[in-house]
Amino acid sequence: MSDTHAQSVAFVRDTEIPASPPPVAQTGAVRWMRENLFSTWVNALLTVAALYAIYLIGVAILPWLINGVWTTPSLTACREVLQGKVGGCFSVLTERWNQLLFGFTYPSDQYWRPGIAFLLLFAAAAPVMFFKLPRKLLIITALYPFVAYYLIWGGTILTPVFALLGFVAGYAAYARLVKGSFALGIFAAVAVAALTWWIGGMITDAVAPAQPWLEEVPSRDMGGFMLNMILGVTCLSLSIPLGILLALGRQSNLPLIKAVCVVFIEFIRGVPLITLLFVANVVLAYFLPPGTSFDLILRVIIMITLFASAYIAEVIRGGLAALPKGQYEAGDSLGLDYPQAMRLIILPQALKISIPGIVNIAVGLFKDTTLVSVISMFDLVGMIRGPILASAEWNGVYWELFGFAALLFFVVCYGISKYSQWLERQLSTGHR
Amino acid sequence: MAEAHMKVSDEVAISIRKMNKWYGAFHVLRDIDLTVNRGERIVICGPSGSGKSTLIRCINALEEHQKGTIEVDGITLSSDIKNIDKIRREVGMCFQHFNLFPHLTILENCTLAPIWVRKEPKREAEKTAMHFLEKVRIPDQANKYPGQLSGGQQQRVAIARSLCMKPRIMLFDEPTSALDPEMIKEVLDTMIELAEEGMTMLCVTHEMGFARQVANRVIFMDQGQIVEQNEPEEFFSNPKSDRTKLFLSQILGH
Numbered sequence: 001m002s003d004t005h006a007q008s009v010a011f012v013r014d015t016e017i018p019a020s021p022p023p024v025a026q027t028g029a030v031r032w033m034r035e036n037l038f039s040t041w042v043n044a045l046l047t048v049a050a051l052y053a054i055y056l057i058g059v060a061i062l063p064w065l066i067n068g069v070w071t072t073p074s075l076t077a078c079r080e081v082l083q084g085k086v087g088g089c090f091s092v093l094t095e096r097w098n099q100l101l102f103g104f105t106y107p108s109d110q111y112w113r114p115g116i117a118f119l120l121l122f123a124a125a126a127p128v129m130f131f132k133l134p135r136k137l138l139i140i141t142a143l144y145p146f147v148a149y150y151l152i153w154g155g156t157i158l159t160p161v162f163a164l165l166g167f168v169a170g171y172a173a174y175a176r177l178v179k180g181s182f183a184l185g186i187f188a189a190v191a192v193a194a195l196t197w198w199i200g201g202m203i204t205d206a207v208a209p210a211q212p213w214l215e216e217v218p219s220r221d222m223g224g225f226m227l228n229m230i231l232g233v234t235c236l237s238l239s240i241p242l243g244i245l246l247a248l249g250r251q252s253n254l255p256l257i258k259a260v261c262v263v264f265i266e267f268i269r270g271v272p273l274i275t276l277l278f279v280a281n282v283v284l285a286y287f288l289p290p291g292t293s294f295d296l297i298l299r300v301i302i303m304i305t306l307f308a309s310a311y312i313a314e315v316i317r318g319g320l321a322a323l324p325k326g327q328y329e330a331g332d333s334l335g336l337d338y339p340q341a342m343r344l345i346i347l348p349q350a351l352k353i354s355i356p357g358i359v360n361i362a363v364g365l366f367k368d369t370t371l372v373s374v375i376s377m378f379d380l381v382g383m384i385r386g387p388i389l390a391s392a393e394w395n396g397v398y399w400e401l402f403g404f405a406a407l408l409f410f411v412v413c414y415g416i417s418k419y420s421q422w423l424e425r426q427l428s429t430g431h432r
Numbered sequence: 433m434a435e436a437h438m439k440v441s442d443e444v445a446i447s448i449r450k451m452n453k454w455y456g457a458f459h460v461l462r463d464i465d466l467t468v469n470r471g472e473r474i475v476i477c478g479p480s481g482s483g484k485s486t487l488i489r490c491i492n493a494l495e496e497h498q499k500g501t502i503e504v505d506g507i508t509l510s511s512d513i514k515n516i517d518k519i520r521r522e523v524g525m526c527f528q529h530f531n532l533f534p535h536l537t538i539l540e541n542c543t544l545a546p547i548w549v550r551k552e553p554k555r556e557a558e559k560t561a562m563h564f565l566e567k568v569r570i571p572d573q574a575n576k577y578p579g580q581l582s583g584g585q586q587q588r589v590a591i592a593r594s595l596c597m598k599p600r601i602m603l604f605d606e607p608t609s610a611l612d613p614e615m616i617k618e619v620l621d622t623m624i625e626l627a628e629e630g631m632t633m634l635c636v637t638h639e640m641g642f643a644r645q646v647a648n649r650v651i652f653m654d655q656g657q658i659v660e661q662n663e664p665e666e667f668f669s670n671p672k673s674d675r676t677k678l679f680l681s682q683i684l685g686h
Contacts, residue, residue, distance in 0.1 A: 329494055330531035334545035334597060335520040337513075344544060348535050429535055429577035 064088045064399075074393035092397045093404055096388050100404070103223015103378050104387050110154070110215060114226050117151040120144060121233065129419060145234075152222070152230070154214035158207070162200025166193040219297040223378035225408055230297070231369040231379075232412075235304040236362050242305065243312025243358075244351075248342065250317055261313070268310035273368055276303040281375040300372055308365045315357030319350035352427045359420040363413045370409075380405050440648060443470040444503075445601055445632045446491060451500035453483075453490060460486050461497070462656045470600075473633045475643040475664075478653035479679060484636045487653070488603045491634070492523045505600065521549060524594030528606040530586045532578035538565070538589050539574040542596045550597065557596070564592040568622050584615025588622050595626075602626065604635040638683060644668065652676045 038044040067087030071094065072078040078089035093100065102111055124144035127137035146160040170193030178185030222230065249261035268276075280299040323346060331341035351358075373382030384401045388394050394401075446468040453461040460483045468474060476484045489495040491502060493509055493516045502509040504519045533541050542561035546552045552560070565571045568588035570581075578586055587607055594602060604623065608616040620642050627633055627646045637643070643650050643664050650667040652660045652675075660667070660676045668684075671677045 324529070324531075326527055326529050326531035327533065330527065330533070332494060333492055333520060333523075333525040334593070335517055335549045336545060337517060340548050344548065345533055349533075352535065427535070429579055 070094050075397055088400050089397050090400055092394050092400055099224060099383055100380060101224045102226050103383060105221040106217060107215060113151045117148040120147060153217055155216035156204060156208040156212045158204040162197060162204060166196040169193060169196045219295050222297060224383050225380045227379040228369045231301060231304060232366040234301050235308055236365055238305045239308035239312055242309035244316055246309060246313035247316035247320060251320060265310045265313055268306055273307050274371060276307055277371060277375050308361055311361045312358055315354045316350060319354035322353050323349055355420050355424055359416060363416055366412060367409055440469050440471045445470045445505060447503045449501045451497050451502060453486060453497045460656050464658060470632050471630050472649060473627045473647050474649045474651060475647040476636045476651045476653060477638060482653040483656040484653045485605050488605060488634050488636055491603060492520050492525055521597060522599055523601045523603060524597055524599035525603045526590050526594060526607045528609050530590045532586055532590055534578050537575050537577055541589060542593045546596050561596050564595045568592045582615060583611045584618045587619045591622055601632045606636050608639055
């Protein structure tokens with residue numbers, strides 16, 4: 001006893017303790033189960049109960065899936081095949097497959113066009129999503145909206161070409177004049193782009209061929225999951241940049257800009273999306289000069305974009321607020337100007353912090369595109385509730401149809417969520 | 433003493449005349465008059481809240497002053513953003529909490545401003561950056577992120593990052609206050625080297641050993657005013673004002 005005491009009072013280490021690896025973790029399935037599933041009798045009970053619940057669900061669903069009928073033309077035919085057995089009438093999916101995907105008025109011989117546009121979407125999204133890809137690939141992303149528009153809507157190719165030219169001309173004007181003053185550059189860009197579109201519109205009207213290469217499909221013929229994808233992708237890709245601008249505007253030192261952003265954000269957040277969609281559908285027409293036809297899809301895109309951007313702006317504002325003031329000061333003291341400091345230092349960090357919030361809104365936005373069914377647009381849910389369930393053949397098939405809709409949305413939303421987790425891991429630097 | 437080759441020229445680098453600053457109604461800086469010649473190494477000390485940090489932050493316009501003039505390298509500091517950017521290009525700054533950019537590697541931290549502000553080609557900026565990283569003795573960390581470095585290493589990177597902009601004046605705002613005692617020396621060594629090369633430096637610091645060794649002038653501030661300034665020998669051995677004596681007895685007393 002006295003020995004230990006003596007040691008703890010005065011002690012000099014004369015040998016180094018060599019570093020050793022941590023004890024090898026004991027592995028094995030049995031051990032894992034004992035630790036995680038049966039560690040106490042309460043846990044064991046819960047495990048057994050959970051297994052029983054899984055069994056009950058399996059018993060209910062598996063026969064429905066396995067006995068499913070995929071080839072009958074109607075619900076009555078399907079019931080005849082089943083002869084009272086439990087089974088899903090999945091033939092509604094095969095029989096109405098094209099309607100579910102493209103709506104019921106999109107010309108059926110043109111389905112390949114949205115199909116190609118969908119495939120190209122992956123090529124266009126990849127350079128944005130995976131920043132390790134060469135930056136030159138972004139040109140695909142930049143061209144994609146015009147190509148996709150041409151593919152899906154068709155008509156004369158002059159429309160997307162002049163739309164693109166307008167952007168190019170506007171950018172050229174901006175690049176030339178921005179050195180003088182930023183505001184001058186922006187105004188010149190807007191003016192030049194508008195001029196190009198005006199002239200382009202006149203030329204298009206004058207020389208458009210009666211028989212374009214791709215048959216023109218009007219907006220009211222868009223439907224099915226294609227419509228959800230159009231709305232989701234367009235609104236999301238527009239609302240993130242708009243949200244960033246709003247968040248920066250809300251932090252601005254200029255009272256006017258700040259006030260506009262605050263009022264906009266607070267107003268949009270205070271109004272239900274459904275209300276905005278009804279406004280888009282009905283009320284907006286009163287404000288437009290008579291005779292102008294303002295595309296319904298475009299109106300809906302504007303409303304959903306504004307709606308989502310207000311929420312994204314608030315999420316990003318949270319990210320901006322989380323950055324220490326020192327980051328702004330370091331940027332300033334190195335002589336970076338405001339756009340440089342934002343683009344190179346502040347936003348990369350603020351956006352990284354905001355990823356979970358932005359993804360939350362992205363997923364919500366994508367699911368909210370189904371709300372357009374209440375303003376009589378036939379998106380996936382609109383198709384199911386309207387033309388399919390109302391038809392004599394398929395009246396009464398709920399589980400199969402809504403289950404299919406849920407599955408489609410789940411695949412996309414889960415993909416977004418997985419991507420965001422990967423992105424967060426990619427962007428994490430250092431140990432903090 | 434390295435005093436012999438640390439020459440001070442007659443050329444004025446910074447000239448502050450009757451400068452005043454308020455935070456709301458609170459008068460933080462009162463009638464500051466200060467002339468710094470090229471090559472001078474000035475240490476500013478004083479109790480916390482005396483306005484010493486605010487003073488040097490006014491010099492590169494991180495803080496706005498409300499009255500009086502500040503002239504840096506002959507450029508008068510006004511609210512004109514172009515003038516401010518011009519001055520910031522000439523003046524480097526190191527912060528108490530380093531303020532490295534955590535999302536960029538050490539090398540990218542150092543090349544960012546030269547590439548975007550000075551429009552240097554990337555290759556050249558990287559060469560300069562490696563040169564200065566070697567100078568602060570951490571070239572082997574160039575591809576790590578700030579979060580992986582120790583505090584002392586981060587502060588040396590911050591110094592290298594400022595030097596990459598080839599500033600003619602360096603401001604240090606308590607560069608060692610957030611560091612463990614073991615790491616203070618490595619940062620001070622870097623600063624001493626910089627001083628020996630003739631860099632014009634203004635340091636807010638409580639490292640009195642550093643002040644004795646490097647400074648050619650020590651300024652004591654209290655309640656927003658310059659209370660006393662003198663050569664370091666004289667300042668430490670023979671302080672004139674009571675407040676200076678009290679301050680020195682408090683920080684040197686233990």
